[in-house]
Amino acid sequence: MTTVLVTGGSGALGQHIVTGLRGNGHDVRVLSRRASAGTHVGDLTTGEGVREAAAGADLIVHAASDFRRFGKPDLAQTRNLLAESKGVRQLLYVSIVGIDRIPFRYYRNKLACEDLITESDVPHTILRATQFHDLIGAVLRGVERLPVSPLPLDFRFQPVATEDVAARVVELIDGEPVGHAADFGGPEVLTLGQLAEAWRERRGGPRRVVRLPMTGKVACAFRAGDNTCPNHADGTRTWAQYVADVPDRVYRLRG
Numbered sequence: 001m002t003t004v005l006v007t008g009g010s011g012a013l014g015q016h017i018v019t020g021l022r023g024n025g026h027d028v029r030v031l032s033r034r035a036s037a038g039t040h041v042g043d044l045t046t047g048e049g050v051r052e053a054a055a056g057a058d059l060i061v062h063a064a065s066d067f068r069r070f071g072k073p074d075l076a077q078t079r080n081l082l083a084e085s086k087g088v089r090q091l092l093y094v095s096i097v098g099i100d101r102i103p104f105r106y107y108r109n110k111l112a113c114e115d116l117i118t119e120s121d122v123p124h125t126i127l128r129a130t131q132f133h134d135l136i137g138a139v140l141r142g143v144e145r146l147p148v149s150p151l152p153l154d155f156r157f158q159p160v161a162t163e164d165v166a167a168r169v170v171e172l173i174d175g176e177p178v179g180h181a182a183d184f185g186g187p188e189v190l191t192l193g194q195l196a197e198a199w200r201e202r203r204g205g206p207r208r209v210v211r212l213p214m215t216g217k218v219a220c221a222f223r224a225g226d227n228t229c230p231n232h233a234d235g236t237r238t239w240a241q242y243v244a245d246v247p248d249r250v251y252r253l254r255g
């Protein structure tokens with residue numbers, strides 16, 4: 001039996017990765033700061049408990065991230081994990097499409113994490129995915145009761161289901177390390193205006209949206225769709241399907 005350590009296994013994506021790996025018969029360890037949320041308690045930022053969680057693991061999926069301070073803690077997290085990854089057959093890191101094109105601070109820190117991994121001697125695969133349905137859903141849920149919702153309606157997204165990304169992660173971790181894997185995106189590219197309209201039709205809000213004028217390189221990049229990968233529209237679950245069945249649970253915007 002293969003032992004796989006999943007960091008972030010208690011998160012929006014990670015929980016589906018854990019389910020998929022267990023379904024394939026793997027022995028799965030989940031590292032979490034909370035005793036009730038995983039099999040191993042630890043903190044990647046301080047390094048506490050990471051050695052115990054990684055000891056003897058054959059494979060590692062690194063899906064943890066801390067959005068606070070725009071993901072600055074992710075650098076220490078990745079360094080601490082790499083230090084305990086000697087001898088693993090493969091470490092898979094979950095990253096984000098377009099982080100090398102969009103000068104958003106969180107993305108710069110994700111890119112620096114990718115660099116730490118590619119410069120290490122740990123066999124690895126980096127999988128970049130587009131924004132999750134849950135993330136866009138959390139933004140729209142946050143404004144759906146406002147009388148007027150100012151939104152950057154012309155930003156483009158290619159939202160993807162966490163279940164679809166998790167299935168790709170499970171497929172990749174069972175194969176050979178490939179360095180940079182092909183990007184993974186949802187089935188369609190839509191503007192935030194289109195996404196908000198589908199949300200309103202289903203949930204009755206946001207009732208009135210107005211275009212929030214945003215300037216700067218980050219806004220230009222999202223407007224141009226630099227965060228999308230239309231040539232890799234591999235996810236199958238559409239935004240309409242997600243919205244039709246949107247969970248009541250609020251996805252915490254924590255990165």
Ligand SMILES: NC(=O)c1ccc[n+]([C@@H]2O[C@H](COP(=O)([O-])OP(=O)(O)OC[C@H]3O[C@@H](n4cnc5c(N)ncnc54)[C@H](OP(=O)(O)O)[C@@H]3O)[C@@H](O)[C@H]2O)c1
Pocket residue numbers: 007008009010011012013014031032033034037042043044045046062063064065066077094095096097110128129130131132133135252253254255
């Ligand atoms: N959200 C998106 O749209 C999107 C798109 C593409 C790629 N990604 C990437 O996909 C990955 C997963 O994102 P997500 O949205 O599923 O994340 P999430 O739901 O916010 O979960 C974050 C996870 O990181 C863990 N974590 C954070 N700090 C930790 C620490 N110091 N020690 C141990 N664990 C820690 C949390 O575990 P505990 O709280 O249980 O300790 C939690 O399981 C991230 O790398 C993210 O950058 C996200």
